Amino acid sequence: xxxxxxxxxxxxxxxxxxxxxxxxxxxxxxxxxxxxxxxxxxxxxxxxxxxxxxxxxxxxxxxxxxxxxxxxxxxxxxxxxxxxxxxxxxxxxxxxxxxxxxxxxxxxxxxxxxxxxxxxxxxxxxxxxxxxxxxxxxxxxxxxxxxxxxxxxxxxxxxxxxxxxxxxxxxxxxxxxxxxxxxxxxxxxxxxxxxxxxxxxxxxxxxxxxxxxxxxxxxxxxxxxxxxxxxxxxxxxxxxxxxxxxxxxxxxxxxxxxxxxxxxxxxxxxxxxxxxxxxxxxxxxxxxxxxxxxxxxxxxxxxxxxxxxxxxxxxxxxxxxxxxxxxxxxxxxxxxxxxxxxxxx
Numbered sequence: 001x002x003x004x005x006x007x008x009x010x011x012x013x014x015x016x017x018x019x020x021x022x023x024x025x026x027x028x029x030x031x032x033x034x035x036x037x038x039x040x041x042x043x044x045x046x047x048x049x050x051x052x053x054x055x056x057x058x059x060x061x062x063x064x065x066x067x068x069x070x071x072x073x074x075x076x077x078x079x080x081x082x083x084x085x086x087x088x089x090x091x092x093x094x095x096x097x098x099x100x101x102x103x104x105x106x107x108x109x110x111x112x113x114x115x116x117x118x119x120x121x122x123x124x125x126x127x128x129x130x131x132x133x134x135x136x137x138x139x140x141x142x143x144x145x146x147x148x149x150x151x152x153x154x155x156x157x158x159x160x161x162x163x164x165x166x167x168x169x170x171x172x173x174x175x176x177x178x179x180x181x182x183x184x185x186x187x188x189x190x191x192x193x194x195x196x197x198x199x200x201x202x203x204x205x206x207x208x209x210x211x212x213x214x215x216x217x218x219x220x221x222x223x224x225x226x227x228x229x230x231x232x233x234x235x236x237x238x239x240x241x242x243x244x245x246x247x248x249x250x251x252x253x254x255x256x257x258x259x260x261x262x263x264x265x266x267x268x269x270x271x272x273x274x275x276x277x278x279x280x281x282x283x284x285x286x287x288x289x290x291x292x293x294x295x296x297x298x299x300x301x302x303x304x305x306x307x308x309x310x311x312x313x314x315x316x317x318x319x320x321x322x323x324x325x326x327x328x329x330x331x332x333x334x335x336x337x338x339x340x341x342x343x344x345x
Contacts, residue, residue: 011085012184012216013050013073013103018082019043020068040288042068044240047315050184055210055217057231059224059263061285065240066220070188073218074105101131104177108189110169114161120172121157127179146175150205167198174205186218191226203230225267228252236260239285239296242315246322256324258301258332265338295327303328
């Protein structure tokens with residue numbers, strides 16, 4: 001289990017041994033465009049826990065399995081095997097209204113996640129009445145409260161999604177997720193489609209909502225820089241597996257997996273001294289149809305040796321509240337970080 005010892009009764013969400021596989025299609029095109037086995041391993045034994053009031057960042061390149069995990073957690077996609085728990089109770093295979101209410105999702109593209117035919121007021125009223133959050137006579141007041149939470153005013157209730165900017169639409173998507181009073185919000189790349197200046201305001205909004213409402217947030221991103229000042233802990237995902245988990249400050253100060261180190265070193269900085277070419281990632285991740293033997297990161301790892309090509313490392317403790325799935329974790333710890341990383345960790 002990832003992270004520090006956290007009893008089942010204290011975890012808002014917990015997954016254990018989670019896998020998700022997809023069988024290769026039978027058409028000639030699907031056989032031609034894939035290599036290796038006929039099974040795609042989107043998730044391959046994921047263990048993770050999200051604690052009350054915590055912001056846990058899940059980071060990794062596109063195709064690492066982050067969004068698949070998010071879909072399983074909200075119940076829109078079934079797992080192939082493994083367990084998903086919410087507050088110590090196993091989540092039902094088919095989510096009922098109550099279990100669906102508890103875990104809400106904010107998507108990458110706010111416009112596609114909002115019904116363009118409904119006004120803001122109608123959208124919020126529909127949810128509030130469906131889930132019986134408040135009596136009908138209090139729907140408008142509750143809608144205004146939700147809008148205020150995300151920094152918007154009552155006068156937008158009669159407007160349609162097309163009338164807002166990208167950042168405003170994402171605020172509306174967050175308000176919609178909060179409408180049913182969830183315990184957990186899963187934010188799947190919620191700022192990657194927004195301008196950099198707008199990203200900062202949305203990140204500040206998530207931090208404020210966590211502080212005000214005590215939400216537990218799983219924040220999914222492909223960029224470590226985005227989550228550095230928001231997350232309490234970071235879980236790094238590569239090719240369907242968690243390869244490192246640590247408190248955020250500790251992860252940035254002393255990464256213990258070469259993939260994490262490469263992600264940190266790739267964050268743009270202002271000085272030439274901050275660049276470390278030894279940890280620049282080479283090429284693309286291997287195909288999930290053909291996962292490498294041994295450590296799945298070894299084809300791209302500058303520290304890989306013969307043992308890495310034959311031994312699949314488990315996720316093990318490498319320090320207080322810090323776990324890594326790397327046979328070279330101790331060797332990596334001896335390689336100094338770029339100067340600017342050390343200054344800001």
